[in-house]
Amino acid sequence: MSSSADVKASARRLFIGAGCNRVVNNVSWGACDLVSFGAQNAVAIFSPKTAQILTTLPGHKAAVNCTHWLPSNKFAFRAKNMERHYLVSGDADGAIMLWELSIIDQKWKHVLQVPQSHKKGVTCIAAIVISDRAAMFATTSSDGTAHVYEAVLPSSTGDECTVSHVESIPVGSKAMVTISLAQLPGSAGQIVLAMGGLDNEIHLYCGDRTGKFMHACELKGHIDWIRSLDFSLPVCTEGEQDGLLLVSSSQDRGIRIWKIALRDSAAGNRSASSIDEINLASYIEGPVLVAGSYSYQISLESLLIGHEDWVYSVEWQPPIWSSTERMSYYQPLSLLSASMDKTMMIWKPEKTTGIWMNVVTVGELSHCALGFYGGHWSPDGNSILAHGYGGSFHLWRNVGSDFDNWKPQRVPSGHFAAVTDIAWARSGEYILSVSHDQTTRVFAPWELEASHNGASWHEIARPQVHGHDINCVTIIKGKGNHRFVSGAEEKVSRVFEAPLSFLKTLNHATSEIFGFSEDCQTDVQILGANMSALGLSQKPIYVQAPHAREMPERTGTAGLDSLETIPDAVPVVLTEPPIEEQLAWHTLWPESHKLYGHGNELYSLCCDHEGKLVASSCKAQSATVAEIWLWQVGSWKAVGRLHSHSLTVTQMEFSHDSKMLLAVSRDRQFSVFSIIRTDTGDITHRLLARQEAHKRIIWACSWNPFSHEFATGSRDKTVKIWAVEGESSVKHISTLPQFSSSVTALSWVGLDWKQNSGLLAVGMENGLVELWALRIVRTEGTEVPKVSASLAARLDPLMCHISTVNRLAWRTSVKAEDLRTIQLASCGADQCVRVFEIDVE
Template sequence: MSSADVKASASRIFIGAGCNRVVNNVSWGACDLVSFGAQNAVAIFCPKRAQILTTLPGHKATVNCTRWLPCSKFAFEAKNMSRHYLLSGDADGAIMLWELSLIDQKFKHVLQVPEPHKKGVTCIYAILISNRDAIFATTSSDGTSHIYEVVLPMSIEDECAVSLVESISVNAKVMVAISLSELPGSSGKIVVAMGGLDNKIHLYCGDRTGKFIHACEIKGHADWIRSLDFSLPVCIDDESSSLLLVSSAQDRAIRIWKIALRDMASNNERASSIDEINLESYIKGPVLIAGSYSYQISLESLLIGHEDWVYSVEWQPPTFSSTERTSFFQPLSLLSASMDKTMMIWKPEKTTGIWMNVVTVGELSHCALGFYGGHWSPNGDSILAHGYGGSFHHWKNVGTDMDNWKPQRVPSGHFAMVTDIAWARSGEYILSVSHDQTTRVFAPWEQDASLPSWHEIARPQVHGHDISCVTIIKGKGNHRFVSGAEEKVSRVFEAPLSFLKTLNHATSKVYGFPEDGQTDMQILGANMSALGLSQKPIYVQATHAHEVPERTGTDGLDSFETIPDAVPVVLTEPPIEDQLAWHTLWPESHKLYGHGNELYSICCDHEGKLLASSCKAQSAMVAEIWLWQVGSWKAVDRLHSHSLTVTQMEFSHDNKMLLAVSRDRQFSVFLINRTESGEVTHLLLSRQEAHKRIIWTCSWNPFGHEFATGSRDKTVKIWAVKGDSSVKHISTLPQFSSSVTALSWVGLDWGQNSGLLAVGMENGHIALWGLRVGRTKGAEAPVVSLSLAAQLDPLMCHVSTVNRLTWRSSEEEDSRTLQLASCGADQCVRVFEISIN
């Protein structure tokens, strides 16, 4: 069993994922990392590298909100902390606590917070009380708000302790925003502000032992309150005497409320009665009583500027005092994010004190569809928004004497289940499709640095239907792919000139430029028609074809008189979201009509001459497989065998056979015959009921006519096509812990006939099995030797169903380093490097 006894190790190269489309989902920590929910996972990305570092598994439902402890607001208090913490809440009401060790940058799951909510968590807010203590509060759609105390560990051996301090019932008044602060002047008193569907801000007072009582209500907003944030105490005459609370709502307004010690308020009142009333005089609000202290609440300012719902407001994190490096002050600066596609920074004017909008970013965005939240970096020089399209938008102030906010790179990915992936013919990039109705290209940008980092470099298809399957046309010629969606049509796309030149910049190689004299016109890019799903080509004269405009990642996108809105550009560095969504479309060249239902599976042979497609089916007539001729795009044959949906198909590596597996628990092997005139005929070699449950996946041995099938019955079976045209079961892998949903077989050594079989499961886990097929003359069937080569670390893997696995095609034979790509229901596209030991 020596050759099969392969051992392998895996490392993670890349994760692409989009952000869940919910408010309060993103948090920027004092550790300068950003957390967000990607389906059931908590994802962590580094803004400086624009790369997702890891995903944290554990939640059983969609992650609604995350919050760092300490967040960027408390970065000034986190200088000596060696461990930071992260809270995450999901749609089932569960709240998890994670620990990040700054020394080795590793995460670990600490605990699930006791007494969870009965319904989804809508907001989490946390504050540091001291180096040892923290408090966080949560709101939920179950009509309650919980307040917890966290005791942080002092030594390496200690663990975090979390206890529920108070549960506040708000009943019918569902709360969606919450903020906490210590009250100035009163030792140990904590104020909680909550807002939601009744348009009021509710203030509760208590201490760290609980006993929170409803203190007062603040009225002013005319629609749902979406965000609340307390400043740190604002110093007047070296005394922390007042707090500022900012609120935003669906009435498009932002309000700043001042909470001042009562005696301070009365002094101000006496002073202002002598002077004439000016714009700085406050509109009186309710009085807040906390123990022996009382506070006057007044409206400091009303900020009007956004044209749509304002989903988030956040105070700029405290900064070092310019005089003393040990003291900190709260800058009077606010960041707001709105569904009108803009983020604004607000500051009071120095002379009048009137709050003004001093910075606006994002207003030129074609594609953001509005922002769900905006966040400051710990040092206040960067801002980050997350949008309706699951995307991030990052700006950094690169100015020295004056503000100059420039867009920055961010990680990107799908914001819904990723259904299928395919490597380019030579492995230059990965193509992925998703239920978010987009097709995306991810590639390593090798010119970026000594270590190439992966980025999304194109978005060839933006569709009106959920896309379910894709295949790249192999063989010579331009880069082409065919995708199928929840419509009955397959669509063929061809790479435009702008993409080929972008690929040259990314990889330092020259790819497929059109030959001189081939045609008078060249396709520069594509444009989406206003009313329709087709992407129309944009042409340029061949004499100008190589003068495609080059754009860096952050330049403005100029339009040409001769070219419509979507200007195809050549990217000389990894693009930002605006460029991806608007300027990297591929033109659609053909539509393939024939299927009676929405497309489900599609595959191409290894020469790029024949395409097979299947659709969802409940009857034998609809479950037929269609064969299409690449180039003419004519239907050349129809294969009947199954009675339910064909879930996956694959051509054998010599292109002589087509394997199909189905929901009807059977597989079929067809012999495909092609004549010189281009006619295609088929012969059904075998159809067998192979498993007890649905067969989800299959894969051929690259070195022969053996194949593997994987099923919901948690088994993987190995089969061999015998010389007498029958199929024999030759081996079964040990039963897995979950349904097998994805398989991919790669060859390691032709002489030994050995390979690796990657197995993806419904629980997100991935295993690698070493296989060696031994063939002897006269034997009835080959003998398979099996060994477990590697079980990938769950922290590396998906957190829900693995939908597809595929090995990168390598030009090197007997390579000891391979790349494996995977996609799953957790919105992620992942690339692993597999080292054969």
């Protein structure tokens, strides 16, 4: 490479790990067989077939509360020939967005922000597809109104989808949290809208596509908040549409099924005679619903009791194509409910008595979940998906042929709060991430025989499940077993060591790529770890006898039935990517040491490249608290306290020869320390230089892998390059052009040692990432080197984070000649861990 200007880079997305916002009504399963959910301010899309998050859509300025597909799973029968599908999303500020997915090339487009959005957070979105060209959707909000909109779907390729506001319905001071729409059978164009919320009643409104939704009646019976409502499609008896079914669920733990039947028709008489035959079915007449010239009798069809806690969602099974000529589909009498009691249930009426019974129960997750926030059918009715309090997904598929046999399936996973730090394993086998959701997670590419596209990334372990928000992490480099140190909102750093179960699992995951690491200890005596009663310390589970090392190798779902009866964790060797139930309890690492010394909560950690020293810093408002502590790996003794800064040290990094430690701080200064190792193994240190470098907080720093230059990035939107000269001074040698936002993350990777060239990844507060090609040129007769810098790539905003990039990390374990393709990991405040593959040209 003659100059950095020759270097261009292109990026493609390898992996996104993200958890679901813990909000009811957040998830929607579309007719296109993709699932949408809110992940912080982004709308994330995942494919249940591959268990991978495909993309995140930027645009919302607040947390995404609700998503809903047009057409959703309920209208999959109408979507056979649709080239474009749409997605409606609502956020905590009341904004509603419309997105378009082109089915052929899987490209996304932001269509519009819906007019007349809400003044406060959106709580629910529901929709119906009226025809191939028209759909209606309705939204509820905590601002005391419900809005109804009409969407005109384009028929030809060039046309745009348009949305018009049809009606605003004031609902009073008690907010509505759920809504459902349906077309009334028999009447031309009459639409019924049901709402429920904090006043324990279901409110029905009638109207048409022109608006004028009039309050029709209330349905009473529930004794706590209404949490979910869902209309069926018209139910057919002997080929005639004779009514709708409405299901409601509540915090009173009950589910009610209401029948809405045409009054003055043969269909109504027929339904009455059939009710006489089914004498056990409860039949309580309710109010009459008048819509235009038609009237409908509402009756309580059934009351379903079975859940032991709030029932957050109920949903009818999507319609199925019918073989009869008169109707193109029929509505199965099958319901899915999801509850805070950690179960989902499928309900069906018995054939003989007509009494609704619970026929399938899945869940019962013992320790893992704190209940389900919602449940959804797949469009074909063979899979069911729940999302839980811990941001997690749970998917079951009916794999039985003659009888129901629901088995857990793989799903994407990730953090459900800001991801604060990431680190690559020393040989690049996996990424370790930590988050304010109080967990540490391991993501790795897993070679699966079934996939021909190489390895797909999955979460393979959750080493730490903690009682504090975790701020920082570092993996111990150098030889020996896998170890890491994490720091959280407490004054203690914790050291964790990989158990035997993880080492064997890692071998299964990466055998095609890495093989078992030679420098790993094969005589590890710890199988796994248990949580203590208060959940703040992870105790080791030891190998009791030689034969105990032959642990059972379990495939993804075996052995979960016995969770209730086993109080302790069971370390498991995984032969395929684990599901949430296994991750949450059976993949913990034991805690080997606690490092005491800091006066405030931990903020930053780093390890030298030989794996002998760890540096730590904490939040600080004074010089005495802002000191950096050095810890000796192995003995874990404090071997140094470095004084230089007066406010929090935000990031530290050892130079690649481990002879210097660079620290940057909120006090706008950086420090460079010389780390001196004596022959006796003692560590001494000396402050080489301290300098005010930027006008605002310095967030990030990174060393040149080939020599003693480093970069600093600041809130003042600049990145500066510095060179350590001799033993005492640091010179400023270059400033990159000003960035569009605060610089919050930096990572420098070497490309060509002879040319002293590399790539600097720059992450910003707005979520964007840029790659800069840097080349350090030293000319004879001059002390200060020159920097040749050029922009190598600006990553597509659709690939980047939605909010602040907290950390960037290059996977630098690959050999020098392989550096035409290199991987970059990033984490951010948008709950995401991302891995990009960068091709250098």
